[in-house]
Amino acid sequence: xxxxxxxxxxxxxxxxxxxxxxxxxxxxxxxxxxxxxxxxxxxxxxxxxxxxxxxxxxxxxxxxxxxxxxxxxxxxxxxxxxxxxxxxxxxxxxxxxxxxxxxxxxxxxxxxxxxxxxxxxxxxxxxxxxxxxxxxxxxxxxxxxxxxxxxxxxxxxxxxxxxxxxxxxxxxxxxxxxxxxxxxxxxxxxxxxxxxxxxxxxxxxxxxxxxxxxxxx
Amino acid sequence: xxxxxxxxxxxxxxxxxxxxxxxxxxxxxxxxxxxxxxxxxxxxxxxxxxxxxxxxxxxxxxxxxxxxxxxxxxxxxxxxxxxxxxxxxxxxxxxxxxxxxxxxxxxxxxxxxxxxxxxxxxxxxxxxxxxxxxxxxxxxxxxxxxxxxxxxxxxxxxxxxxxxxxxxxxxxxxxxxxxxxxxxxxxxxxxxxxxxxxxxxxxxxxxxxxxxxxxxxxxxxxxxxxxxxxxxxxxxxxxxxxxxxxxxxxxxxxxxxxxxxxxxxxxxxxxxxxxxxxxxxxxxxxxxxxxxxxxxxxxxxxxxxxxxxxxxxxxxxxxxxxxxxxxxxxxxxxxxxxxxxxxxxxxxxxxxxxxxxxxxxxxxxxxxxxxxxxxxxxxxxxxxxxxxxxx
Numbered sequence: 001x002x003x004x005x006x007x008x009x010x011x012x013x014x015x016x017x018x019x020x021x022x023x024x025x026x027x028x029x030x031x032x033x034x035x036x037x038x039x040x041x042x043x044x045x046x047x048x049x050x051x052x053x054x055x056x057x058x059x060x061x062x063x064x065x066x067x068x069x070x071x072x073x074x075x076x077x078x079x080x081x082x083x084x085x086x087x088x089x090x091x092x093x094x095x096x097x098x099x100x101x102x103x104x105x106x107x108x109x110x111x112x113x114x115x116x117x118x119x120x121x122x123x124x125x126x127x128x129x130x131x132x133x134x135x136x137x138x139x140x141x142x143x144x145x146x147x148x149x150x151x152x153x154x155x156x157x158x159x160x161x162x163x164x165x166x167x168x169x170x171x172x173x174x175x176x177x178x179x180x181x182x183x184x185x186x187x188x189x190x191x192x193x194x195x196x197x198x199x200x201x202x203x204x205x206x207x208x209x210x211x212x213x214x215x216x217x
Numbered sequence: 218x219x220x221x222x223x224x225x226x227x228x229x230x231x232x233x234x235x236x237x238x239x240x241x242x243x244x245x246x247x248x249x250x251x252x253x254x255x256x257x258x259x260x261x262x263x264x265x266x267x268x269x270x271x272x273x274x275x276x277x278x279x280x281x282x283x284x285x286x287x288x289x290x291x292x293x294x295x296x297x298x299x300x301x302x303x304x305x306x307x308x309x310x311x312x313x314x315x316x317x318x319x320x321x322x323x324x325x326x327x328x329x330x331x332x333x334x335x336x337x338x339x340x341x342x343x344x345x346x347x348x349x350x351x352x353x354x355x356x357x358x359x360x361x362x363x364x365x366x367x368x369x370x371x372x373x374x375x376x377x378x379x380x381x382x383x384x385x386x387x388x389x390x391x392x393x394x395x396x397x398x399x400x401x402x403x404x405x406x407x408x409x410x411x412x413x414x415x416x417x418x419x420x421x422x423x424x425x426x427x428x429x430x431x432x433x434x435x436x437x438x439x440x441x442x443x444x445x446x447x448x449x450x451x452x453x454x455x456x457x458x459x460x461x462x463x464x465x466x467x468x469x470x471x472x473x474x475x476x477x478x479x480x481x482x483x484x485x486x487x488x489x490x491x492x493x494x495x496x497x498x499x500x501x502x503x504x505x506x507x508x509x510x511x512x513x514x515x516x517x518x519x520x521x522x523x524x525x526x527x528x529x530x531x532x533x534x535x536x537x538x539x540x541x542x543x544x545x546x547x548x549x550x551x552x553x554x555x556x557x558x559x560x561x562x563x564x565x566x567x568x569x570x571x572x573x574x575x576x577x578x579x580x581x582x583x584x585x586x587x588x589x590x591x592x593x594x595x596x597x598x599x600x601x602x603x604x605x606x607x608x
Contacts (some may be wrong), residue, residue: 079464079482090349095406099334102409105260115410116471116596119327121371125597128467131553132383134479137377137465137599141349141368149367156389160490162462 001187003158003203007072008169008183008211009065011038011058017214023065031178035061042068051113052126053094055173059123062171062182063131072184073131073165076129083124083165084154089174090120090141094109094133096215123171135163147172147208154185154203163191170212181212220457221384222606223443224313224450226549227306227441230399230435230536231266233304234276234548243561244581247393248432249348249536250421252530254504259408264421266435266537267403268299272469274328276302292341294330299438300356304398307440312449313394315360317607321392323380324353325399329368331406355573364392373504373595374463375399376439379463381603393445396420400438401540407434414471421511422507422538424531424563425516425577427570432506435537441546441552455557456545459606460490466598473594477517480600484522484592487602495523498604499586500560502551504593505531506538507565516571518600524590530578534564544593544601552605555586 004199010017014022026037029100035057035217039049041172042064049060073081101109116122128134136157140149147152157163168204169182201207227235231249232242242249255267274290277298281288284305284484293301304322315322326349333347345351346526352553367377383395386394401407411417411434418431444450466474466482473480487493501524504515519525532547537548554560565579587607594600 004227031488036386078467079479083465088348088350092347095328095331096336096595097408098406108409110409110413111415112410112471115413118406118410119372119596121597121599122470124371124465124599125467128465128598129470132467134465134467134482137371138382138462138595139370139462141353141370143348143350143354143500152386152389152391156391160385162486179439 001158001189003155003185004188005183005201005203005207006162006186006191007066007099008175008181009062011062011178013182018065029174029176031176053117055091055093055171055194056117056123056126058173058178058180059171060126060130061181065183066167067131076165078132078134080135080164081133082157082166083133084138084150084168085124086140086142086146086150086170087120087172088143091118093096093151093174094118102210127167128171133167145206150208151205158187183211219388219392221550222444222447222450223456224444224452224457225302225307225310226439226441226552228439228546228549229268229303230437230539230546231268232536234272238243239550247420248564252345257262258403258405259412263408263417264433265403266433266434272274274299280305288352289341291339294342294346296330296400297356299400300398301359301436303400304360304396307396307442311442311444311451313396313444313467315362315396317394318363320358320362321364321386322362322396322398323369323376323379323383324356324366324574325545326371327370327372327375329402329407332402335445350576351404360466371599372597373538373540373593374593374599374601375541376547377591377593377601377603378463378544380441380458380548381463381601384458384461387443387445394449395443396440397443397545398440399545400542401434407540416508418436418507421565422533423565423572424507424533425512426566427568428458429507429509429512429570432508432533433537435539437536437539437541437542437546439549441545443547452556453606456552457606457608459604460487461603462486462490463599467608471596473514474598475510475514477514477521480514480518480594481521483600483602484518484590487604491604491606493588493604498524498527498588498590500554500566501527501529501532501590501592502547503529505533507533513571515592515594516573516575519575520573525573525575528560528576528578528584530561530563534566548591551589551591555589555605555607558585560586563574
């Protein structure tokens with residue numbers, strides 16, 4: 001059974017790439033401004049977006065870029081689609097925000113709308129809710145993108161038939177440092193859609209590394 | 218099909234520093250949740266289950282003096298001390314070599330060294346150990362492990378998920394042995410956060426009870442050995458992790474899908490992978506936090522799965538919700554129940570309080586336990602089920 005990366009999205013340096021081609025460039029460099037500009041560009045109407053922390057916004061928009069205009073997920077039962085993500089800073093930005101809210105005994109206002117985003121797998125939940133993805137899910141914390149673990153773990157999920165499609169990759173956001181690479185992994189023999197000229201990439205460690213570094217394949 | 222054996226374990230909470238000590242205290246009915254009078258963790262009285270700090274320091278000092286006398290006590294955080302003690306204990310009692318390139322440490326936590334974000338950090342501790350990967354790397358280097366530990370952070374389901382991931386990576390042939398360890402210390406961070414959600418009960422928690430009104434937070438750490446080689450597991454019984462599954466509700470970021478549908482799907486898939494029918498299950502170690510919504514949902518899922526007659530308990534009535542450690546600690550004690558063929562009363566439970574009735578243990582009982590289901594769920598809509606099987 002061959003596993004393929006059938007679509008990939010990257011957010012980095014004010015740019016959004018879809019399948020290796022720059023799709024959108026934001027004028028301003030801050031994470032906030034990029035996310036706002038991409039939200040408008042994608043023409044989304046999703047009020048919950050504005051409640052999210054930046055990590056979730058990045059995960060949400062990356063998934064949006066990956067899936068909009070396609071019916072990929074309609075091909076699979078929600079329970080067979082997995083979301084396996086990695087990042088480095090976990091939810092550190094909101095961890096600090098929560099710590100600030102309890103630093104001063106005279107201004108002591110811990111808030112559920114902040115605290116909930118101190119849990120990194122909320123970014124999985126935001127994607128899951130938007131796209132009705134109900135299968136395996138996990139968040140791993142690495143200093144740098146680790147395609148080896150994704151390869152080992154996701155291959156095993158396919159092998160023991162826990163999943164038939166997987167959204168995976170790297171979603172990192174801390175301050176104005178943001179970087180995501182999100183891709184869809186499918187089984188070669190299950191891909192029914194007519195893909196035209198789109199090229200697939202074999203799901204392996206070297207290819208994930210290349211996608212991450214932005215080198216052409 | 219390759220078997221993944223579960224072996225010796227360690228458990229640290231308010232009621233003990235080993236799994237055997239937990240079994241002894243639970244048998245004696247000891248509850249580790251007590252009223253914290255108010256202080257650094259929260260300004261007013263609240264029930265918490267806290268690890269004995271003096272005993273922790275004494276044990277850790279002794280541990281360092283035996284193996285690494287050059288290292289200073291104040292160069293370790295509380296979380297690091299707990300994980301080092303837990304992992305050291307399972308290494309001592311098993312044949313697994315942590316320096317072997319075929320051995321992996323998997324760590325599950327919500328917040329790792331989050332106390333380092335406070336300003337009164339000790340000078341001997343680098344601030345970047347607040348990063349979970351750095352915290353993991355520090356623990357790995359303490360043990361001279363060949364592989365950097367893998368850190369999993371999936372809210373309150375992390376511990377059971379880490380165990381399942383360990384078993385999957387062994388089945389994939391990537392590793393031969395895994396130490397699944399995890400824990401969370403109790404900090405103002407966690408207490409204030411759960412208070413802001415109004416999740417904490419003013420009394421020690423009462424999982425599945427009619428009068429339950431919230432969870433009790435517990436500090437905890439645990440470790441459990443997984444290996445493809447039973448002879449290295451450190452226990453005579455052959456118990457395997459026979460199946461497991463993880464699902465997402467795709468419903469709400471901080472509350473369960475109350476129909477229990479996706480929780481049920483996780484249980485069904487775990488049973489299927491283990492090639493077992495619901496009637497084969499002898500015992501369920503439930504997540505059972507004591508909150509209205511999560512217990513209601515879990516009872517519904519168990520009932521859907523045809524498990525309503527199977528004896529079930531939650532250990533959280535003894536030592537609270539230990540967050541990232543919960544799935545590991547509770548699996549460890551459930552496996553002790555399988556080894557000893559004894560099941561424990563679900564502390565805090567008096568009267569049925571879920572719409573779907575399940576068979577909560579109201580007494581300690583002796584019973585042959587060959588197949589055990591362990592469940593967990595948490596924020597982010599994550600549900601996990603795993604089946605342990607004697608072979």
